[in-house]
Amino acid sequence: xxxxxxxxxxxxxxxxxxxxxxxxxxxxxxxxxxxxxxxxxxxxxxxxxxxxxxxxxxxxxxxxxxxxxxxxxxxxxxxxxxxxxxxxxxxxxxxxxxxxxxxxxxxxxxxxxxxxxxxxxxxxxxxxxxxxxxxxxxxxxxxxxxxxxxxxxxxxxxxxxxxxxxxxxxxxxxxxxxxxxxxxxxxxxxxxxxxxxxxxxxxxxxxxxxxxxxxxxxxxxxxxxxxxxxxxxxxxxxxxxxxxxxxx
Amino acid sequence: xxxxxxxxxxxxxxxxxxxxxxxxxxxxxxxxxxxxxxxxxxxxxxxxxxxxxxxxxxxxxxxxxxxxxxxxxxxxxxxxxxxxxxxxxxxxxxxxxxxxxxxxxxxxxxxxxxxxxxxxxxxxxxxxxxxxxxxxxxxxxxxxxxxxxxxxxxxxxxxxxxxxxxxxxxxxxxxxxxxxxxxxxxxxxxxxxxxxxxxxxxxxxxxxxxxxxxxxxxxxxxxxxxxxxxxxxxxxxxxxxxxxxxxxxxxxxxxxxx
Numbered sequence: 307x308x309x310x311x312x313x314x315x316x317x318x319x320x321x322x323x324x325x326x327x328x329x330x331x332x333x334x335x336x337x338x339x340x341x342x343x344x345x346x347x348x349x350x351x352x353x354x355x356x357x358x359x360x361x362x363x364x365x366x367x368x369x370x371x372x373x374x375x376x377x378x379x380x381x382x383x384x385x386x387x388x389x390x391x392x393x394x395x396x397x398x399x400x401x402x403x404x405x406x407x408x409x410x411x412x413x414x415x416x417x418x419x420x421x422x423x424x425x426x427x428x429x430x431x432x433x434x435x436x437x438x439x440x441x442x443x444x445x446x447x448x449x450x451x452x453x454x455x456x457x458x459x460x461x462x463x464x465x466x467x468x469x470x471x472x473x474x475x476x477x478x479x480x481x482x483x484x485x486x487x488x489x490x491x492x493x494x495x496x497x498x499x500x501x502x503x504x505x506x507x508x509x510x511x512x513x514x515x516x517x518x519x520x521x522x523x524x525x526x527x528x529x530x531x532x533x534x535x536x537x538x539x540x541x542x543x544x545x546x547x548x549x550x551x552x553x554x
Numbered sequence: 555x556x557x558x559x560x561x562x563x564x565x566x567x568x569x570x571x572x573x574x575x576x577x578x579x580x581x582x583x584x585x586x587x588x589x590x591x592x593x594x595x596x597x598x599x600x601x602x603x604x605x606x607x608x609x610x611x612x613x614x615x616x617x618x619x620x621x622x623x624x625x626x627x628x629x630x631x632x633x634x635x636x637x638x639x640x641x642x643x644x645x646x647x648x649x650x651x652x653x654x655x656x657x658x659x660x661x662x663x664x665x666x667x668x669x670x671x672x673x674x675x676x677x678x679x680x681x682x683x684x685x686x687x688x689x690x691x692x693x694x695x696x697x698x699x700x701x702x703x704x705x706x707x708x709x710x711x712x713x714x715x716x717x718x719x720x721x722x723x724x725x726x727x728x729x730x731x732x733x734x735x736x737x738x739x740x741x742x743x744x745x746x747x748x749x750x751x752x753x754x755x756x757x758x759x760x761x762x763x764x765x766x767x768x769x770x771x772x773x774x775x776x777x778x779x780x781x782x783x784x785x786x787x788x789x790x791x792x793x794x795x796x797x798x799x800x801x802x803x804x805x806x807x808x809x810x811x812x
Contacts, residue, residue: 356683380689391684393676395599405688408591455688 324519605707620722658761673773708762
């Protein structure tokens with residue numbers, strides 16, 4: 307289980323996180339929603355240790371993430387970045403197999419390539435894509451490669467940062483379905499940050515809304531539409547009027 | 555009065571802090587060089603990019619510099635009937651100073667900019683964050699191979715530049731200044747000492763370290779967006795060039811004034 311307790315983070319005068327409390331049970335899919343600039347990505351990066359919180363604790367299975375062995379801790383994670391974050395200088399299969407060919411449990415290159423091709427196939431890409439460079443792929447294909455890289459080492463926990471941003475609705479639907487299928491078949495814990503409501507409905511078991519630096523509401527996705535919380539209602543219906551200022 | 559002192563003190567403190575950050579960054583890189591894992595493929599790729607692909611620009615710079623140097627020394631030497639020193643001064647000038655300094659500046663323009671732009675873009679596009687999540691230290695994976703490659707490649711580039719520069723002087727000497735080819739070569743060889751060449755190679759290694767260090771430092775600390783990457787690239791070239799000239803003076807004092 308991932309647990310965040312009273313997590314604060316400031317950048318200069320900008321208090322992005324102001325006491326976030328959240329629990330994500332193992333094997334469940336949590337989606338964090340919230341407007342642009344509300345700190346969703348910062349929250350995710352705090353969990354991964356890419357950003358150090360100013361205050362509060364983040365634990366993974368009861369162990370403080372800031373005190374855990376970094377390599378062992380990160381080995382449990384996979385992450386799909388918003389823009390894919392594929393390494394331009396490496397071929398697609400080398401991107402997917404990046405973790406597999408490095409570290410103390412490094413696999414032989416041929417075996418890692420086989421696994422990479424299998425993962426590419428799993429996300430709907432043909433083996434011929436393996437020897438291309440990321441710049442030769444469309445945005446949707448890059449997202450799929452990023453997804454293949456995130457699951458290549460079969461992590462226990464997968465983070466998805468805005469998985470459908472910049473994709474057309476059909477491709478976004480394909481990516482959402484892939485994420486749901488993969489998370490279910492791997493039994494992984496998933497945390498997704500998005501402001502795309504179709505992603506929320508496709509991916510989430512539970513939803514948390516981040517606004518004003520705190521979690522305003524959290525609950526099962528099935529209860530999201532019925533909640534009277536005005537922040538959630540304004541956000542999920544995309545209304546300009548409501549407690550969330552449209553100009554932030 | 556306090557406001558004036560404050561205005562003067564702030565940039566000084568910022569400069570000292572910046573120097574401190576660069577020193578810590580360099581220390582971190584040096585600390586990683588001998589510790590596994592070693593990224594040999596990245597090292598080989600960096601040697602190719604920094605060393606091999608810089609050969610044309612270093613060679614062209616050297617041949618024109620050697621030729622111009624020969625003309626200048628001949629013109630200056632003729633004022634006191636010392637035209638015969640052209641071969642030895644061209645050789646000493648190229649190996650001790652012009653080879654390493656001009657080579658270093660050309661490599662700074664070509665390599666520091668490309669390293670800063672590449673790493674800066676990687677930072678902007680979250681590739682550096684991705685490296686961390688894949689249990690890979692970005693400093694070790696990106697900076698160490700480039701710094702080692704530049705430090706190893708630059709002396710080779712300087713040696714090649716020295717040879718081409720001396721050849722440029724020889725070409726001008728025999729075609730424009732009526733030197734006898736055999737006599738020009740004999741003069742060059744007789745007056746050139748091992749340390750003339752060796753000191754230039756040591757300078758080359760130091761300049762290579764500076765070039766890659768500045769490229770990596772500014773790339774890793776690039777601000778977000780295209781403007782941030784552009785600023786990092788510019789800072790890398792400017793700081794590498796100034797540091798090369800400053801280090802050249804310090805090394806010349808160290809090597810030749812005692």
